[in-house]
Amino acid sequence: xxxxxxxxxxxxxxxxxxxxxxxxxxxxxxxxxxxxxxxxxxxxxxxxxxxxxxxxxxxxxxxxxxxxxxxxxxxxxxxxxxxxxxxxxxxxxxxxxxxxxxxxxxxxxxxxxxxxxxxxxxxxxxxxxxxxxxxxxxxxxxxxxxxxxxxxxxxxxxxxxxxxxxxxxxxxxxxxxxxxxxxxxxxxxxxxxxxxxxxxxxxxxxxxxxxxxxxxxxxxxxxxxxxxxxxxxxxxxxxxxxxxxxxxxxxxxxxxxxxxxxxxxxxxxxxxxxxxxxxxxxxxxxxxxxxxxxxxxxxxxxxxxxxxxxxxxx
Amino acid sequence: xxxxxxxxxxxxxxxxxxxxxxxxxxxxxxxxxxxxxxxxxxxxxxxxxxxxxxxxxxxxxxxxxxxxxxxxxxxxxxxxxxxxxxxxxxxxxxxxxxxxxxxxxxxxxxxxxxxxxxxxxxxxxxxxxxxxxxxxxxxxxxxxxxxxxxxxxxxxxxxxxxxxxxxxxxxxxxxxxxxxxxxxxxxxxxxxxxxxxxxxxxxxxxxxxxxxxxxxxxxxxxxxxxxxxxxxxxxxxxxxxxxxxxxxxxxxxxxxxxxxxxxxxxxxxxxxxxxxxxxxxxxxxxxxxxxxxxxxxxxxxxxxxxxxxxxxxx
Amino acid sequence: xxxxxxxxxxxxxxxxxxxxxxxxxxxxxxxxxxxxxxxxxxxxxxxxxxxxxxxxxxxxxxxxxxxxxxxxxxxxxxxxxxxxxxxxxxxxxxxxxxxxxxxxxxxxxxxxxxxxxxxxxxxxxxxxxxxxxxxxxxxxxxxxxxxxxxxxxxxxxxxxxxxxxxxxxxxxxxxxxxxxxxxxxxxxxxxxxxxxxxxxxxxxxxxxxxxxxxxxxxxxxxxxxxxxxxxxxxxxxxxxxxxxxxxxxxxxxxxxxxxxxxxxxxxxxxxxxxxxxxxxxxxxxxxxxxxxxxxxxxxxxxxxxxxxxxxxxx
Numbered sequence: 001x002x003x004x005x006x007x008x009x010x011x012x013x014x015x016x017x018x019x020x021x022x023x024x025x026x027x028x029x030x031x032x033x034x035x036x037x038x039x040x041x042x043x044x045x046x047x048x049x050x051x052x053x054x055x056x057x058x059x060x061x062x063x064x065x066x067x068x069x070x071x072x073x074x075x076x077x078x079x080x081x082x083x084x085x086x087x088x089x090x091x092x093x094x095x096x097x098x099x100x101x102x103x104x105x106x107x108x109x110x111x112x113x114x115x116x117x118x119x120x121x122x123x124x125x126x127x128x129x130x131x132x133x134x135x136x137x138x139x140x141x142x143x144x145x146x147x148x149x150x151x152x153x154x155x156x157x158x159x160x161x162x163x164x165x166x167x168x169x170x171x172x173x174x175x176x177x178x179x180x181x182x183x184x185x186x187x188x189x190x191x192x193x194x195x196x197x198x199x200x201x202x203x204x205x206x207x208x209x210x211x212x213x214x215x216x217x218x219x220x221x222x223x224x225x226x227x228x229x230x231x232x233x234x235x236x237x238x239x240x241x242x243x244x245x246x247x248x249x250x251x252x253x254x255x256x257x258x259x260x261x262x263x264x265x266x267x268x269x270x271x272x273x274x275x276x277x278x279x280x281x282x283x284x285x286x287x288x289x290x291x292x293x294x295x296x297x298x299x300x301x302x303x304x305x306x307x308x309x310x311x312x313x314x
Numbered sequence: 315x316x317x318x319x320x321x322x323x324x325x326x327x328x329x330x331x332x333x334x335x336x337x338x339x340x341x342x343x344x345x346x347x348x349x350x351x352x353x354x355x356x357x358x359x360x361x362x363x364x365x366x367x368x369x370x371x372x373x374x375x376x377x378x379x380x381x382x383x384x385x386x387x388x389x390x391x392x393x394x395x396x397x398x399x400x401x402x403x404x405x406x407x408x409x410x411x412x413x414x415x416x417x418x419x420x421x422x423x424x425x426x427x428x429x430x431x432x433x434x435x436x437x438x439x440x441x442x443x444x445x446x447x448x449x450x451x452x453x454x455x456x457x458x459x460x461x462x463x464x465x466x467x468x469x470x471x472x473x474x475x476x477x478x479x480x481x482x483x484x485x486x487x488x489x490x491x492x493x494x495x496x497x498x499x500x501x502x503x504x505x506x507x508x509x510x511x512x513x514x515x516x517x518x519x520x521x522x523x524x525x526x527x528x529x530x531x532x533x534x535x536x537x538x539x540x541x542x543x544x545x546x547x548x549x550x551x552x553x554x555x556x557x558x559x560x561x562x563x564x565x566x567x568x569x570x571x572x573x574x575x576x577x578x579x580x581x582x583x584x585x586x587x588x589x590x591x592x593x594x595x596x597x598x599x600x601x602x603x604x605x606x607x608x609x610x611x612x613x614x615x616x617x618x619x620x621x622x623x624x625x626x627x628x
Numbered sequence: 629x630x631x632x633x634x635x636x637x638x639x640x641x642x643x644x645x646x647x648x649x650x651x652x653x654x655x656x657x658x659x660x661x662x663x664x665x666x667x668x669x670x671x672x673x674x675x676x677x678x679x680x681x682x683x684x685x686x687x688x689x690x691x692x693x694x695x696x697x698x699x700x701x702x703x704x705x706x707x708x709x710x711x712x713x714x715x716x717x718x719x720x721x722x723x724x725x726x727x728x729x730x731x732x733x734x735x736x737x738x739x740x741x742x743x744x745x746x747x748x749x750x751x752x753x754x755x756x757x758x759x760x761x762x763x764x765x766x767x768x769x770x771x772x773x774x775x776x777x778x779x780x781x782x783x784x785x786x787x788x789x790x791x792x793x794x795x796x797x798x799x800x801x802x803x804x805x806x807x808x809x810x811x812x813x814x815x816x817x818x819x820x821x822x823x824x825x826x827x828x829x830x831x832x833x834x835x836x837x838x839x840x841x842x843x844x845x846x847x848x849x850x851x852x853x854x855x856x857x858x859x860x861x862x863x864x865x866x867x868x869x870x871x872x873x874x875x876x877x878x879x880x881x882x883x884x885x886x887x888x889x890x891x892x893x894x895x896x897x898x899x900x901x902x903x904x905x906x907x908x909x910x911x912x913x914x915x916x917x918x919x920x921x922x923x924x925x926x927x928x929x930x931x932x933x934x935x936x937x938x939x940x941x942x
Contacts, residue, residue, distance in 0.1 A: 028350065036656065038684065048388040048410060052417055055380055056352065066683055069387060073697060074676040075903050084907040086806050091903030095915075096676060099902065099926040103680055178400050274413065275389050275405030279398040287409075298413040342664065362702040362724060366731055369694055370666065383701060492714050588727065589703050589719030593712040601723075612727040 003131055004308045005124070005140035005148060007188075007195040013155065014196075019307035020156050020300070027060045027306070034063030034313055040104040041067045041141065044077075044126070045112045049274060049301050050141045050149065054108055057305035061313070066104075070096075079126055093129045101134030106312055113144035113182050115246030121145065122211065137312045139305075145211075147184040149308065150273050151192035153300035157293050158198070158233055160300075161269055167199060168232035173224055174204035175281035176251045177238035185273050186239045187214040194218060203227035207241050207249045224255060231265040233293075236272050236282050258283040262291070269293050317445055318622045319438070319454035319462060321502075321509040327469065328510075333621035334470050334614070341374045341620070348377030348627055354418040355381045355455065358391075358440070359426045363588060363615050364455045364463065368422055371619035375627070380418075384410075393440055407443045415448030420626055427458035427496050429560030435459065436525065451626045453619075459525075461498040463622065464587050465506035467614035471607055472512070472547055474614075475583060481513060482546035487538055488518035489595035490565045491552035499587050500553045501528040508532060517541035521555050521563045538569060545579040547607075550586050550596050572597040576605070583607050631759055632936045633752070633768035633776055635816075635823040641783065642824075647935035648784050648928070655688045655934070662691030662941055668732040669695045669769065672705075672754070673740045677902060677929050678769045678777065682736055685933035689941070694732075698724075707754055721754070722761045729762030734940055741772035741810050743874030749773065750839065765940045767933075773839075775812040777936065778901050779820035781928035785921055786826070786861055788928075789897055795827060796860035801852055802832035803909035804879045805866035813901045814867045815842040822846060831855035835869050835877045852883060859893040861921075864900050864910050886911040890919070897921050 001008055022029060039058050043051065051067065058065035068074060077096055078089035085092065100107055109130050113121035127143035140148055162168045170193050172186060191214045193200045200218040202210070209220065221227050228234060236257045241247045256279070262268050270282065270291050278284055286292060315322055336343060353372050357365065365381065372379035382388060391410055392403035399406065414421055423444050427435035441457035454462055476482045484507050486500060505528045507514045514532040516524070523534065535541050542548060550571050555561045570593070576582050584596065584605050592598055600606060629636055650657060667686050671679065679695065686693035696702060705724055706717035713720065728735055737758050741749035755771035768776055790796045798821050800814060819842045821828045828846040830838070837848065849855050856862060864885045869875045884907070890896050898910065898919045906912055914920060 038687075040680065043387070046388055048382070048384070048405070049413055051387065052354065052380060052382065052414070056417060059352075059378055064687055066680060068676070068680065070676070072386065072700065073671070073679065074674055078906070082907075082912060085905040086908050090905070091676070092906050094906075095902055095904060095922065098923050099677055100680070102923060102927045103684060103930065274409055276409060277399040277404070278392070278406050278409075279396075280400050284396060294409065295412050295416060299416045302417065357701070360702055362696070362698070362719070363727055365701065366668065366694060366696065366728070370731060373666075373692055386700065588723055590723060591713040591718070592706070592720050592723075593710075594714050598710060608723065609726050609730060613730045616731065 001311060003138045004312065005127060005138070005143060006146055007148065007191045010195060010197060013192065016152055016307045016311065017156055017159060019310055020152065020303040023060070023306045024303040030061055030310060032062045033310060034058065034061035037105040037313060038064045038066065039106045039108060039309065040100050041065060041108045042100065043067070043069050043110045044071050045110050047110055047141065049298050050110060053301035054141065054305045056302050057309055060306055061309055063309065079129055094133045097130045097133035101136045104136065106137050106139065106309065107134050108139040108141050110141035111143055115180050115182065115240060118245040139308060139312070142184050144182070145184055146188045147273070148188050149301065149304050150185055151188040152304035152308070153297055154189060154235070154271060155192050155196055156300045156304060157271065157297045161293065162232070169230055170198050170200050170233045170235070171227050171231040172200060172202045172235045172237065173227060173257065174208055174255060175236045175238050175257060176253055176255050177277060177281060178251060180240040180246050180248055181238045183210060183239045183242060186210055186237050189235055189237070190214045190218060201227045205250050205252060205255065207243060208239065209242060210239070211242050224261070228261055228268070229264045231268045234265070234268050234270045236270060238281055256281060256283065257286060259285050271297055274298055315625060317452045318626065319441060319452070319457060320460055321462065321505045324509060324511060327506065330466055330621045330625065331470055331473055333624055334466065334617040337374070337620045338617040344375055344624060346376045347624060348372065348375035351419040351627060352378045352380065353420045353422060353623065354414050355379060355422045356414065357381070357383050357424045358385050359424050361424055361455065363612050364424065367615035368455065368619045370616050371623055374620055375623055377623065393443055408447045411444045411447035415450045418450065420451050420453065420623065421448050422453040422455050424455035425457055429494050429496065429554060432559040453622060453626070456498050458496070459498055460502045461587070462502050463615065463618050464499055465502040466618035466622070467611055468503060468549070468585060469506050469510055470614045470618060471585065471611045475607065476546070483544055484512050484514050484547045484549070485541050485545040486514060486516045486549045486551065487541060487571065488522055488569060489550045489552050489571060490567055490569050491591060491595060492565065494554040494560050494562055495552045497524060497553045497556060500524055500551050503549055503551070504528045504532060515541045519564050519566060519569065521557060522553065523556060524553070525556050538575070542575055542582070543578045545582045548579070548582050548584045550584060552595055570595060570597065571600060573599050585611055588612055629939060631766045632940065633755060633771060634774055635776065635819045638823060638825060641820065644780055644935045644939065645784055645787055647938055648780065648931040651688070651934045652931040658689055658938060660690045661938060662686065662689035665733040665941060666692045666694065667734045667736060667937065668728050669693060669736045670728065671695070671697050671738045672699050673738050675738055675769065677926050678738065681929035682769065682933045684930050685937055688934055689937055691937065707757055721757045725758045725761035729764045732764065734765050734767065734937065735762050736767040736769050738769035739771055743808050743810065743868060746873040767936060767940070770812050772810070773812055774816045775901070776816050777929065777932050778813055779816040780932035780936065781925055782817060782863070782899060783820050783824055784928045784932060785899065785925045789921065790860070797858055798826050798828050798861045798863070799855050799859040800828060800830045800863045800865065801855060801885065802836055802883060803864045803866050803885060804881055804883050805905060805909060806879060808868040808874050808876055809866045811838060811867045811870060814838055814865050817863055817865070818842045818846060829855045833878050833880060833883065835871060836867065837870060838867070839870050852889070856889055856896070857892045859896045862893070862896050862898045864898060866909055884909060884911065885914060887913050899925055902926055
């Protein structure tokens with residue numbers, strides 16, 4: 001594993017889950033493993049959990065973390081090779097990534113999709129430009145199409161809660177939202193859940209099919225009621241249309257998850273990556289009730305990041 | 315003391331002043347007390363002294379400090395319970411504070427008032443939402459109605475300068491300003507000065523009476539000349555009207571403190587929390603002259619924060 | 629050397645180059661020299677390399693570095709003494725610099741020129757106000773008229789590449805740009821190159837003469853072709869007019885450096901401080917080819933900053 005931006009294999013997934021479990025029990029177990037090493041965390045977009053959990057994970061391994069809000073503190077980046085830079089971009093990613101690659105031991109990058117340039121987004125263009133030009137290991141802090149640290153934390157949460165004797169029923173259900181939202185969390189959740197060998201049911205309104213490369217083997221339906229039946233884990237997430245790229249096709253509030261939706265799923269725990277639009281995606285009663293795992297997921301972000309950093313350190 | 319956001323008691327005030335004095339003499343006295351502990355400093359508004367002095371105080375106790383400019387780097391927060399979040403707020407304080415409470419050992423929060431929603435402001439709504447949902451000790455870095463770290467630094471400054479044999483005359487005088495300014499510094503200064511057993515005279519133009527819960531026992535007058543007579547410490551501060559909430563009733567420049575105003579107060583030292591509008595609130599001659607304590611107050615912010623952190627650490 | 633904002637002498641230059649070379653070979657050679665010391669890095673303008681390299685340099689000396697984006701996180705600063713502050717500025721530099729001087733052991737400041745107020749800019753007004761009022765050593769992270777940490781890194785790069793037996797021909801050539809750009813990098817490069825005893829040729833279109841105080845002894849010409857002949861090091865940089873202050877007199881693209889421009893300079897290495905406007909100032913072929921030293925210059929920023937910090941530490 002040279003970089004961390006996607007699901008690699010069940011073996012690596014299990015290894016990372018074991019490491020994360022270890023660090024959750026003993027955060028300072030390897031507190032000098034990263035001594036003298038530096039991680040640069042580059043944000044092209046806002047962040048709360050990702051920003052803080054990555055810094056904490058680095059500190060717990062003894063690394064120095066430097067955060068750079070490139071959009072606000074640095075220079076507007078040109079992403080296209082060969083560009084004649086007489087517009088609003090001030091620095092080419094080639095130069096910036098090269099410099100950062102010489103300053104740090106590991107880089108981490110958050111770069112959201114455009115949601116207007118489909119080809120560019122699905123090639124995960126910005127992330128790969130950073131990888132290409134930095135020359136050092138790069139961790140995705142959410143790219144155009146994946147959010148793998150979130151997914152690793154989510155798998156850790158499922159593993160912590162799943163009953164040993166029974167294969168859990170995992171459901172990913174679309175929830176309404178007022179803005180056009182990236183596919184990254186949904187894609188990654190599907191990719192990791194399936195990759196780790198779980199059954200996965202995905203439900204969404206018509207026209208919201210995810211890119212099929214992330215969902216091989218999933219049961220996909222537009223019938224939310226059937227999908228939720230006897231669910232053990234219900235992951236709620238909005239995403240915009242992939243087919244009609246970046247568009248909002250519906251905000252149908254009947255898709256908002258409430259206690260009533262789970263009448264046939266008495267054991268169901270609910271999950272969300274946060275930030276969540278309360279009473280739009282999920283009702284308060286669920287988020288504040290005993291079914292909610294959202295805080296546990298958020299806490300697990302620290303140990304997911306720590307496991308990945310630990311594995312990438314020489 | 316589970317949190318630090320108001321004056322608690324004279325005993326705790328004295329204990330904190332003793333700790334602050336100790337740290338001023340020996341900043342690294344307890345340099346490993348906070349080892350392995352983390353403070354998260356959350357800013358919803360700008361800050362210079364508070365931001366830096368809190369980081370330094372944490373470092374001097376061996377703590378890790380992580381600063382988060384929530385307004386710029388994170389997500390716009392929804393504060394109201396039960397809100398249907400289909401507007402501009404992206405994350406509920408309930409979720410954000412819960413996550414931060416699980417990431418840190420101590421939180422610190424700056425949250426200014428609206429100056430338009432009086433009931434919400436005086437309930438110190440945002441600060442208490444953070445307290446309610448974070449589940450860990452929270453330090454106020456200035457809330458809607460109080461700025462207690464400033465007040466502790468101010469009391470330290472008064473203690474350092476006051477003559478042993480004589481009870482000092484402390485005066486809080488309103489100064490002009492071009493913007494509507496919160497009541498937090500004035501409220502807290504009155505609360506702490508009175509709480510620590512000092513006499514306090516407050517003078518301001520008509521209509522600028524502070525919320526009386528902060529000023530029990532103070533001598534309150536609209537006659538600045540009489541108020542300043544024989545003063546030992548003159549604290550200058552603007553605030554907007556409390557009665558006619560958040561309004562500017564006057565910018566009368568005769569209230570600006572100058573050397574001439576202190577003709578009957580030869581011993582008077584002048585104080586201000588900074589930032590100060592020079593030649594609007596106070597004249598250059600005073601700020602640059604031997605009466606000024608403003609730099610000493612600012613330096614004492616480090617030791618005030620260090621004392622509070624030290625007391626909150628387990 | 630009490631501050632670091634300009635070329636002081638060849639002796640000090642050589643001493644800093646030796647220190648920088650030492651730290652490049654062994655970054656943690658003096659990893660406890662700065663223990664217990666703090667540097668405050670104050671940015672009034674954006675920064676990538678300067679921000680990160682200074683933090684890394686400080687860490688490698690064991691110092692604590694605190695970064696403050698004063699323009700975004702703090703208060704708008706008033707620079708003029710005696711100002712009646714009833715406008716948009718919230719805090720006087722006198723007060724802010726005084727406080728920061730009491731909080732830190734060393735300060736570092738980035739403050740770009742106005743490019744409209746020539747007299748103010750060339751007096752390096754903002755930088756000197758910080759020096760005047762902070763009372764502690766101040767390092768320039770690029771001021772209105774100089775960028776000395778860049779120049780020290782540039783001299784290190786030239787020293788690393790120059791052949792021992794032959795005096796190198798160093799050329800500073802103006803390159804086109806679409807915005808009005810400060811003179812700081814060009815001024816400093818000339819000042820340091822000449823100060824360290826190198827020959828320097830400067831070429832630019834008519835009307836782009838630099839302030840002559842930075843270029844004593846340089847060969848100055850408007851003939852780029854002649855200037856580049858047999859060059860060993862070609863530093864490309866845009867700057868706006870000094871005579872017609874802050875104006876763009878031409879964007880003539882024939883001045884953009886390409887491989888064709890170096891047909892009579894087979895040994896020439898090219899240099900740029902970054903960020904560079906690709907295919908506007910310099911062609912991709914040069915920046916991506918074997919002549920380019922831009923990444924080496926950027927890496928050397930760490931060791932230049934480390935040398936300066938080391939020398940300023942008591």
